[in-house]
Amino acid sequence: xxxxxxxxxxxxxxxxxxxxxxxxxxxxxxxxxxxxxxxxxxxxxxxxxxxxxxxxxxxxxxxxxxxxxxxxxxxxxxxx
Amino acid sequence: xxxxxxxxxxxxxxxxxxxxxxxxxxxxxxxxxxxxxxxxxxxxxxxxxxxxxxxxxxxxxxxxxxxxxxxxxxxxxxxxxxxxxxxxxxxxxxxxxxxxxxxxxxxxxxxxxxxxxxxxxxxxxxxxxxxxxxxxx
Numbered sequence: 494x495x496x497x498x499x500x501x502x503x504x505x506x507x508x509x510x511x512x513x514x515x516x517x518x519x520x521x522x523x524x525x526x527x528x529x530x531x532x533x534x535x536x537x538x539x540x541x542x543x544x545x546x547x548x549x550x551x552x553x554x555x556x557x558x559x560x561x562x563x564x565x566x567x568x569x570x571x572x573x
Numbered sequence: 574x575x576x577x578x579x580x581x582x583x584x585x586x587x588x589x590x591x592x593x594x595x596x597x598x599x600x601x602x603x604x605x606x607x608x609x610x611x612x613x614x615x616x617x618x619x620x621x622x623x624x625x626x627x628x629x630x631x632x633x634x635x636x637x638x639x640x641x642x643x644x645x646x647x648x649x650x651x652x653x654x655x656x657x658x659x660x661x662x663x664x665x666x667x668x669x670x671x672x673x674x675x676x677x678x679x680x681x682x683x684x685x686x687x688x689x690x691x692x693x694x695x696x697x698x699x700x701x702x703x704x705x706x707x708x709x710x
Contacts, residue, residue, distance in 0.1 A: 502623050503693035504705040542709045546691075549625040565623060565691075571706040572620070572627075572651060572692030573604045573663050573683060 494519055495560040503568055508534040521557035527566055538568045575631030576650045577622050582661050591646040596668035600675035602683045604663035606656045610706070614699035620653045620662060623691040627651070634685040642678040644669040649682055651692055
């Protein structure tokens with residue numbers, strides 16, 4: 494089991510109703526975590542359009558999640 | 574230097590960061606809040622940043638641009654918070670020995686910011702609705 498912290502931004506924060514929360518996971522799979530959150534909160538973006546950050550760095554979806562990490566799923570950006 | 578600001582951007586201060594006795598040209602880009610989005614009348618925009626990663630990515634873009642183009646100073650800044658029509662949302666400034674590099678690097682920086690820096694805008698529309706913008710190519 495690993496404990497991770499999630500932070501949410503933009504429509505993901507709106508959908509989740511919180512800016513951050515902690516989860517205990519029985520796996521290390523970022524894609525599975527995203528799909529679970531998408532089902533729970535009704536995120537509109539599919540994983541293909543979402544980027545992943547781990548501990549404030551862009552990360553790869555295939556890198557196993559580890560205990561204590563802060564995870565952010567990043568919906569398509571619209572700055573500028 | 575890339576910064577994210579909760580208060581109005583100081584154009585004179587940002588421009589001053591680009592001044593250098595070796596520079597013969599300066600080019601800047603300002604992104605302003607427009608009064609419409611895809612045909613809908615807009616009354617304002619909220620900008621939100623993932624500040625930690627946005628700052629890292631913004632600095633990376635500026636550093637890479639300074640390696641790719643013969644420029645002297647590169648500066649960019651982005652506002653967050655609630656902005657009204659006409660307000661300055663993003664600024665890019667580049668000084669260089671000659672104008673070609675200043676124009677090209679300025680364009681490169683704003684294009685990269687719009688792709689890689691985790692900042693989002695939420696439109697507030699005159700008809701009363703609002704929503705976060707998540708464009709997909």
